Amino acid sequence: MKILVVGSGGREHALCWKLAQNPMVEQILCAPGNGGTAQVGSNVAIKDDDIPALVALARNEQVDLVVAGPELPLVLGLANALEREGIPCFGPNAYAANLEGSKAFSKNVMADSGVPTAPFRVFDEFESAVAFIKEKGAPIVVKADGLAAGKGVIVAATEQEAIDAVQDMMVKKSFGSAGDRVVIEEALQGEEASFLAFCDGTNYALLPSSQDHKAVFEGDTGPNTGGMGAYSPAPILPEEKYAETAELCIKPILRHLAAKGEPFKGVLYAGLMYTDNGPSVLEYNVRFGDPECQPLLMRLETDLLEIMFACIDGKLDQIDVKSTPQTACGVVMAAKGYPGSYPKGMEITGLDDADAMDGVKVFQAGTKFEDNKTVTSGGRVLCVTALGDDLAAAQKKAYQAVEKVHFDNCYFRRDIADKGLKRLG
Template sequence: MKILVIGGGGREHTLVWKLKQSSVVEHIYCAPGNPGINEIAEGIAIQVENIEGLKDFALEKQIDLTVVGPEVPLVEGVVDAFREAGLQIVGPDQAGARLEGSKSFAKAFMEKYDIPTGKYEVASHSEEAKEKLEAFEYPLVIKADGLAAGKGVLICQTKKEAMDAIEDILEKKVFGQAGNHLVLEEFLVGTETSMLCFVDGESILPMASSQDHKQIGDHDTGPNTGGMGTYSPNRAYTVSMEKEVEQKILRPTLEGIRAEGMDFRGILFIGLMITKDGPKVLEYNVRFGDPETQVVLPRLKNDLCVVFQHLVNKRLKEVQLEWKEETAVCIVLASEGYPADYKKGIPIHGIDEIREEVLIFHAGTTIRNNELVTNGGRVLGVTALGQGVDEAREKAYAAVDVIQYKGKTYRKDIGLR
């Protein structure tokens, strides 16, 4: 089979790495790819927003299966365009992608189908939003409604912070069009869990649990990021919790997808908070999480391409997922200043010295003057497996020490919660 992976970050590097191991895959293209991906697949200079260009390329090369990494092309309808052209693709249609593309739509969906979540309000104007503040206690979560590259979630400790956040989102448009509306949301207390699921519209098949560390600083301090590290399996996700999530969240979510007429043959990410009142949904994403993918797929024993084939043909119920017993830990190396302003083009050294058993997934890198340099806020994901979280952490952090670039920023407490 000829495979096209859309995207160029750490998630896509992990997908390409896993698909490369498949017994049925002959050649992998990746658009646009990155230096790490391009070592194991053929990078194609087409950007993820160029849906027509991606579709034409898939038709020209007779691509057998396309896998979409990032959310933007999904929300913009890449799946609809590919399926209309007779191409097989992993991802939800544009209607299904609204579960990530609009946080207000997602919260209304949860409410409609009795899926446990925090209380919320939606507002389009500052005065309206400020009036609705009175219904909440602090801390309070305020979210830009649309896509904001993982940065549109603000945790406000005081009313003044909340008022400032409202003005930033709705008046100053710090998140652009993503902030045409905002969601005020109850701050849920508990243990976070990330659940990735294969969905074919008729079945929902959860993958191994993981836990992301969103904030930039150790001990969950500082602003939210796209994710600074993960580990899998999540120690808080017990067998009894798994059964409760299946009954209260997975089944009604699937029922909602079917009732809404979504053609959802793709990946559903469910961000959960395990509260004293049970599991509640924080958010839906409609693709593999990043960096959750970097710890979940290295533990997956199945041939990923074969799973995808079952998924697009609505035969997921025939799949039995198998997992390695080992724990996986991923440490994200970021640029100094992330998630705010940061410099690019800083030379990276030491990757060639890393032992083969440690996986290095490129996220924000590029080649300039024949040298590997930084090219994003999150630069690399360093993943290691071990007999338990301590051994995996030790291996991963030993590799982190070997990799050097000016301003290297990372958390030292991944997996310690």
């Protein structure tokens, strides 16, 4: 069997690594891939937004399954284009992918399906958005409607900060057409958790809870990033609450989209905020999170390829999706300066030493292999992920593995999973 994985991050390396564990998988292609995916399969120099080229590759290589890692190709209609060619794709169609592709669409679906979320308004005009901000006051959240590479959400502490954010998005076009429309919503206070489910359009199978660390600096300070680390499970969402939480934020979405004739197939990711009034959905993603994917796939015991085909074929109710009771912790090693400007091309050493540790896997993201060495090529470079019998053990092992890896100008947070340990007491 031949598989094409689309994307270039740590998530895609984890997907390739997990899929390769199935003995039926003979070859894995990754477009465009990174230094890690090149060790599991073959990289192909096609960008993740080049839908015609991706479809042509899948057709010409007679690929048996395409797995979309990031959201962009899904929003652009990769699943639709592959369906026309008769090629199976793990990931939702373009309509369902709008849950992530359009903040306004997503909030309206939440409102229509009764999912708890922050009160909001959608604006197409700068003046009316500013008037609303002045009416509501701060703190308040301003979101660019479209995809903005994870940077289109501003939690404004003051009215002026919110007005500046709207001006950046709608007038200065900082995020291009993604900011033509904005969503302005109440700022929720609390602790976040990530809750992911495999979906086949009707049925769903829950993954364990996890928690991402978005801020670049320790203590959740500094600008937001794509994620500086994650762990699973998250004590804020214990296993005994999974079924209840799915009734709140997974089942209503599947029912709503199925009723529209656009069933959701793939991974549905609910970003939750635990407020004094209970959980509320901040956003939906239509793919695995990065870096949540790495700890979650380290824990997953059921064969991933089998799960993916069950999702595509509408037979997820026939699969028992299981994860190890062990805890997983992943620490992102980044280039100093990220998420701003950062150096590239630093040699990475110690990868084999870390990978040789029991229960440890180093997933590569911003890397490439050249001149017989692995060098940095991005901001988030690695996600060093470890399994342990409890959260303290997983965290300790992850940081022990981090110490074995080196590249110049390296930066990582030293408090990944501390919130979970504090909650556990």
